[in-house]
Amino acid sequence: MSQSQGSHNPTSSRQKPSIVFGDKDNRQSSLISVFLRSARYEGRFLLHNSWDYVMLLWLPLLTILGTWWIFSKPYIVDVPIGVIDDSKSSYSRTLTRFLDTSPDLKVEQIFQNSADAQAAILDQQVYAVVIIPHDFSEQLNKGKPAPVVLKVNAQYGTHSGIVQKGVQTVVGTLSAGAEMKRLVKQGAHSEQAKVSYSPIGIERISLFNIGANYQQFLASTVIPALLHILAMVIGATTIGREIRDKTFSIWYHTMIYPDMPYPDFKTLKHVPPEQKLAALHANLHPSWQMPVDYQSLKQQTYRKDNQLTTTAFSLKDANYRYRLNLNKSAKPRMPTKVSILALVVGLNGKLIWALLFYMLWGGLMVMLAVTVHPASLTAMLMVFVAFVALMMVSLWLGAIFTLTSYSLRMGLSSTGFVSAPSFAFAGVTFPLMAMSEGAQRWANALPLTHYLKVHLSQLQMLAPTSVALPTLIGLIIAVAVTLVIAALLCLRAFKNPQRWGAR
Amino acid sequence: MSDLPNKDKKYSNDPHPSSKSNITHARFFDGFLGTLASIFKDKGVLLMLVIAPIIYGFFYPWPYRSEVVKEIPVGVVDYDRSELSKTITRYSDASPNLSVQPYASEQQALNAMYQDEIAGYLIIPSHLESDVYANKPAHVSVLGNNSYFLLNKQIQMGFTTAIGTVSAGVEIKRDVAKGAYFNNAEAGTQSVPLRIDPLFNRSEGYGAYVVPAVAILILQQTLLMGTALLIGTWYEKKQQNATILGWLGRILALGTVTFGMACFYYGWVFSFQNYPRGHNMLGSLLFMALYTPTVATLGCFLGMWFKERERSMQILIFSSLPMFFLSGYPWPVTQLPEPLQYVRWIFPSTSGMNASVQLNQMGASLTNVSSYIIHILALWAIAFILLNWIQYRQIKRQYHGR
Numbered sequence: 001m002s003q004s005q006g007s008h009n010p011t012s013s014r015q016k017p018s019i020v021f022g023d024k025d026n027r028q029s030s031l032i033s034v035f036l037r038s039a040r041y042e043g044r045f046l047l048h049n050s051w052d053y054v055m056l057l058w059l060p061l062l063t064i065l066g067t068w069w070i071f072s073k074p075y076i077v078d079v080p081i082g083v084i085d086d087s088k089s090s091y092s093r094t095l096t097r098f099l100d101t102s103p104d105l106k107v108e109q110i111f112q113n114s115a116d117a118q119a120a121i122l123d124q125q126v127y128a129v130v131i132i133p134h135d136f137s138e139q140l141n142k143g144k145p146a147p148v149v150l151k152v153n154a155q156y157g158t159h160s161g162i163v164q165k166g167v168q169t170v171v172g173t174l175s176a177g178a179e180m181k182r183l184v185k186q187g188a189h190s191e192q193a194k195v196s197y198s199p200i201g202i203e204r205i206s207l208f209n210i211g212a213n214y215q216q217f218l219a220s221t222v223i224p225a226l227l228h229i230l231a232m233v234i235g236a237t238t239i240g241r242e243i244r245d246k247t248f249s250i251w252y253h254t255m256i257y258p259d260m261p262y263p264d265f266k267t268l269k270h271v272p273p274e275q276k277l278a279a280l281h282a283n284l285h286p287s288w289q290m291p292v293d294y295q296s297l298k299q300q301t302y303r304k305d306n307q308l309t310t311t312a313f314s315l316k317d318a319n320y321r322y323r324l325n326l327n328k329s330a331k332p333r334m335p336t337k338v339s340i341l342a343l344v345v346g347l348n349g350k351l352i353w354a355l356l357f358y359m360l361w362g363g364l365m366v367m368l369a370v371t372v373h374p375a376s377l378t379a380m381l382m383v384f385v386a387f388v389a390l391m392m393v394s395l396w397l398g399a400i401f402t403l404t405s406y407s408l409r410m411g412l413s414s415t416g417f418v419s420a421p422s423f424a425f426a427g428v429t430f431p432l433m434a435m436s437e438g439a440q441r442w443a444n445a446l447p448l449t450h451y452l453k454v455h456l457s458q459l460q461m462l463a464p465t466s467v468a469l470p471t472l473i474g475l476i477i478a479v480a481v482t483l484v485i486a487a488l489l490c491l492r493a494f495k496n497p498q499r500w501g502a503r
Numbered sequence: 504m505s506d507l508p509n510k511d512k513k514y515s516n517d518p519h520p521s522s523k524s525n526i527t528h529a530r531f532f533d534g535f536l537g538t539l540a541s542i543f544k545d546k547g548v549l550l551m552l553v554i555a556p557i558i559y560g561f562f563y564p565w566p567y568r569s570e571v572v573k574e575i576p577v578g579v580v581d582y583d584r585s586e587l588s589k590t591i592t593r594y595s596d597a598s599p600n601l602s603v604q605p606y607a608s609e610q611q612a613l614n615a616m617y618q619d620e621i622a623g624y625l626i627i628p629s630h631l632e633s634d635v636y637a638n639k640p641a642h643v644s645v646l647g648n649n650s651y652f653l654l655n656k657q658i659q660m661g662f663t664t665a666i667g668t669v670s671a672g673v674e675i676k677r678d679v680a681k682g683a684y685f686n687n688a689e690a691g692t693q694s695v696p697l698r699i700d701p702l703f704n705r706s707e708g709y710g711a712y713v714v715p716a717v718a719i720l721i722l723q724q725t726l727l728m729g730t731a732l733l734i735g736t737w738y739e740k741k742q743q744n745a746t747i748l749g750w751l752g753r754i755l756a757l758g759t760v761t762f763g764m765a766c767f768y769y770g771w772v773f774s775f776q777n778y779p780r781g782h783n784m785l786g787s788l789l790f791m792a793l794y795t796p797t798v799a800t801l802g803c804f805l806g807m808w809f810k811e812r813e814r815s816m817q818i819l820i821f822s823s824l825p826m827f828f829l830s831g832y833p834w835p836v837t838q839l840p841e842p843l844q845y846v847r848w849i850f851p852s853t854s855g856m857n858a859s860v861q862l863n864q865m866g867a868s869l870t871n872v873s874s875y876i877i878h879i880l881a882l883w884a885i886a887f888i889l890l891n892w893i894q895y896r897q898i899k900r901q902y903h904g905r
Contacts, residue, residue: 051814063821070828073838095695121702122867124857140694147696154701155779155864157712158833161656164699171697178694199635199677200591200670201642204659206649207616207623214834217652222824229821237817244813272739273811409547409732412816413555416728417562420823425566430709431622431654434572439565453619460650463617503547503736503812 029258031345038255038349041262042238046353048265055234056357063226064361067219068368074215076162080108082117082126089137095148095174099130104166117151127159128152130167143182208460213372216460217428220369221452224387225423227361228448231391232415234354235398239347239490240408245276246500248493249332255346256339274501277332331497338494343487351395355388362387369459378465379458382472386454389475393447394419396482403489407502422448428456450475527737528745534752541733542760547812548736551729552757556764559721560772567710572657574602578612578624581605585632591643591669595625600661616648623647623658635673653709703779703865711778715864716832716856718768719794723852724823726761726795727802731815733757734806743807744894750887754803758796765791769863782866790862790872793879794855800886801851807893826852832860854878 029037046053083099085092100107108126111117117129131149133139139146150167154160206212242248247263254260263280271279365387366380375383397418402411424430425443432443443449450471457463493500528534542548579595581588596603604621606612612624626644634641645662647655671693704711737743745753769787773780802815809815828834829847836844847853854875861867869876 051809051818055817059818059821063825066825067828069840070825070834070843071838072840076835076838078837079835119871122861122865122871124861143694145693145696147698149698149700151700151702153865154704154707155712155715155860156832157704157707157709159835160701160704160707161652165656167699168697171695175693175695182694199641199673200631200666201640202663202666203642203644204663205644205646206655206659207646208648208650212649212652217650218828218834222828226821226824229824233817233820237813240813274739408813409816412813412820413547413550416816416820417555417558420820421559421563423824424563424713428651429653430567430713431572431575431651433575433622434569435566436568439568443566456650457617457619461617461648467617 029256031341033258034255034342035345035349035352037258038251038346039352041251041254042350042353044262045265048269052237055230055237056354060227060230060358060361063230064223064364064368067223067226068215071215071219074213074219074372075103076158076212076214077103078106079104079128079159079162079166080106080126081128081130081163081167082109082111082120083107084111084114084117084129084131086134087132087136091137091140091146092132095130095132095170098170098174099167102166102170104162104169121151121153127156128163128167140178208462216369216372220365220372220459221426221428221455222423223365223368224390224451224455225426225448227358227365228390228394228422228451229415229419231354231358231394232398232401232419233412235351235395236402236411236415237398237408238350238354238395239399239486240402240411241273243402243406243493243500244408244503245273246332246497247277247280248490248500249334249497250277250280251350252335252338252343252346252494253333255349256335256342273503281333332500334494334497338491340487340491343490344483347399347483347486347490351399354395355391358391359388362391366459369455373460375459375462379462382465382468383455383458386451386468386472386475389472389479390447390451392479393475393482396479396486397447399486400482400489403486403493405502406493406496406499409503418446419448422446425449426452428452447475447478525741526744526746526749527742528749528752530746531748531752534745534749535756536752538733538753538756539760541737542729542756545733545736548729548733551725551732552760553764555725556721556761557767559725560718560768563717563721564710564714564772564776567708567714570706570708570710572653572709573599575600575623575654575657575661576621577601577603577658577662578606578615578621579603579627580607580609580612580624581627582629583627583631587632587635587669587673588627591625591627591666594665594669595662598661598665600657601665622651622654623662625662705779708778710776713833714776715773715778715780715860716830717827718772719855719859720823720827720830720852722761722765722768722795723798723826723855724819725764726757726798727805728815728819730757730799730802731806731809731819732812734803735809735814736812738807738810739812744898747891750803750890754796754799754887757799757802758792761795761798762791765795773863779864781863783862783868786867786869786872787859787863789869790858790876790879793876793883794851794858797879797883797886798851798855800883800890804886804890804893807890807897826850827856829853830856832856848878848882851879851882854882 046056081099083096085096096107096110099105109120111120111129114129114131117126120126121129129151131151133146133148136146136148148171150164152160152163152167242251250263254262261284264283267283268276268279362384366384369375369383370380398411398415401414401418402408405411405414425435425439425446426432426449427435427443432440432449435443454468454471454475457468458465528537542552577595579592581592592603592605595601604615606615606624609624609626612621615621616624624646626646628641628643631641631643643666645659647658649655701707734743766788769780769784769791805815805819809818829839829843829850830853831839831847836847839847854872858872858875858879861872862869
């Protein structure tokens with residue numbers, strides 16, 4: 001119990017709170033009530049702070065639908081290219097026509113010289129130029145190789161990849177045709193010629209995402225990456241603003257004292273952060289500002305113990321302890337004991353809205369993904385659970401970042417630093433195995449990398465669930481670990497109230 | 504609480520009527536020097552505008568150091584176990600793209616793929632050798648995991664080249680056996696060979712493709728957040744208002760700091776990473792000199808709108824990825840739904856990334872990117888009008904005590 005908190009001069013009391021584990025005496029309410037009060041506290045805040053509400057509803061909704069919409073034409077077609085036809089023969093015209101009919105390409109322009117072509121590439125009118133040499137048809141007629149040159153703007157990597165694939169296919173077809181013609185001319189049967197021109201045929205099969213669907217490849221993996229960023233920001237903000245406004249202990253008190261009124265967030269909304277605490281103290285409900293009747297307290301103690309006691313102010317009732325602390329200053333009123341169990345439950349309550357909303361978004365995301373590529377119910381469930389775990393880890397990580405620095409701004413900076421490029425490290429666009437060892441280690445430390453493994457193996461590769469199970473368990477363990485770390489950091493924050501309010 | 508209305512007023516942002524037009528920066532140089540001083544005094548702004556771009560200069564290219572994927576682990580399921588199948592396996596393993604592991608069955612190879620141990624596999628059917636030498640149709644199958652586009656492309660290419668070489672060898676042998684000259688036979692294997700000549704990004708490196716564009720996005724985002732952070736902080740302290748000249752001074756100061764960071768990217772990061780660069784350095788710098796004030800102006804507007812120090816980060820951190828995809832750089836513009844083809848012009852990065860890459864990496868001239876320059880100038884004008892409008896509205900509201 002308190003030593004000096006219930007002292008005669010409550011305003012001067014500033015001792016470090018002691019930490020207890022699941023101490024019921026210190027809590028005035030059950031853990032369920034702590035959870036609900038913390039949730040109501042945050043709910044009331046959200047009702048009056050539209051920007052924070054936007055982070056839960058409109059921004060993620062816009063992000064998901066927007067990303068899905070960006071990739072709504074999921075197969076890249078008709079990349080504009082140019083042709084320089086120096087041959088001007090029927091062969092070269094056939095090649096040009098083949099190029100234009102290829103679904104990948106569109107022959108935008110026939111250039112007369114390379115200077116025009118160069119300018120068009122720099123202007124981004126075309127992304128590649130196919131050069132057909134002047135002796136193209138003669139060489140083919142002679143049965144000699146007639147090389148074609150593809151100059152492609154490799155700076156635009158996606159465009160370049162599609163162009164290369166398209167031109168290769170077209171030229172391959174033309175080449176095979178010419179080859180077979182030659183063999184037939186030499187007296188082979190056409191069927192025989194087919195075998196003969198390429199003794200070992202290659203059947204190319206792209207598994208899982210057969211037609212190179214970018215909605216499936218990019219949109220479905222970018223959406224969880226974006227939600228991961230948003231969730232981390234919410235985690236950082238939700239805890240961070242209490243530290244910034246020095247209202248951290250008010251939140252704690254509100255959730256553990258069932259009769260403490262909730263702050264008036266509507267009024268508080270217009271108060272600058274530095275003045276929030278003082279405003280909160282001043283605006284606290286009058287019943288909490290009433291001087292405590294010490295006489296009656298003494299009597300109570302007397303009656304209970306059935307004997308006279310001198311320790312009239314060693315108050316067992318935490319409510320009274322809190323009320324005695326009547327400073328309306330900008331110094332936070334600190335709890336004398338902080339219960340780690342109450343903190344764990346309270347943190348969950350505070351972030352429950354974010355979690356509920358983002359579970360909804362997770363559901364939407366999985367539904368969208370399976371419209372492109374159907375998956376089994378178990379696979380969907382696995383991905384959903386992994387997603388919820390990812391969201392919880394993100395929320396706790398955000399909280400951890402602010403709590404380690406005691407500053408919302410630093411928390412958000414670190415959040416941005418870690419989460420914004422996490423998609424680049426996740427190994428979807430650029431393979432993990434090609435990264436350096438250090439980069440791989442960083443990638444493996446990011447929760448998104450592991451989530452996307454579950455996502456890809458279950459929703460795209462339709463792998464057996466056993467493949468993703470260890471990763472899923474790992475994510476769930478990460479939830480527990482990050483939650484405990486966040487709660488421990490909250491305890492540390494209670495020990496260092498002088499550091500609150502950093503901007 | 505509701506029964507204390509006077510307290511409500513006391514803590515609201517309404518200043519006293521006397522302070523209705525508290526202009527902090529009235530003159531151009533006040534704005535310029537005052538802003539520069541604030542940037543370097545405020546740890547948060549300094550971190551955003553200077554430290555973050557420097558750290559990102561190392562951090563973002565980090566995963567792409569190796570540029571081209573080599574030695575991708577792949578499987579070979581050899582049901583033939585002949586000389587020919589062994590040759591195919593050997594040639595595949597010799598390919599710089601691939602590193603081959605044998606698997607006894609297709610199922611085993613598939614399981615290995617599920618575990619991410621391999622990224623694809625080759626199936627050599629039984630009787631391949633006998634079919635080939637009997638002039639019967641024969642084929643092998645390459646199965647790549649297309650959940651990873653880049654890996655699959657490299658695998659298909661690696662196997663195709665290796666098998667093509669073996670196949671050509673068989674064909675030459677066959678032709679020579681028929682009495683053709685070796686040279687003629689060799690030439691006949693491919694009637695229309697294709698020579699691919701990659702321009703600009705000659706090594707076709709992934710980092711060289713992604714990082715130069717993302718670098719501009721990094722500069723934009725840090726400048727937007729840093730500026731909005733600073734103006735938001737000023738708003739809290741009621742120092743946000745300035746005259747038109749004052750704002751111009753502020754914008755120039757903010758733009759100059761990020762312009763310096765752009766020089767760091769153009770001059771150092773790209774050359775350290777050995778990306779193609781510097782083809783039109785003067786043009787790049789000129790463009791950047793227009794780009795950074797535009798972004799700073801937008802940042803000022805956002806700061807006045809958000810009114811709080813930390814808010815800009817909260818709202819903007821996630822926005823880089825959508826901006827990247829809307830720019831037309833990694834995803835072709837023509838693939839975007841039509842409304843989004845207009846929406847993308849809201850962001851300066853759309854012009855910033857394309858123009859910078861065209862000038863610096865491709866060596867385009869300023870005329871090539873003139874439409875982007877016009878966009879940036881127009882965007883600046885719009886942002887500046889918005890900025891002055893929002894300040895006017897806020898002062899008016901304060902004056903009327905609302």
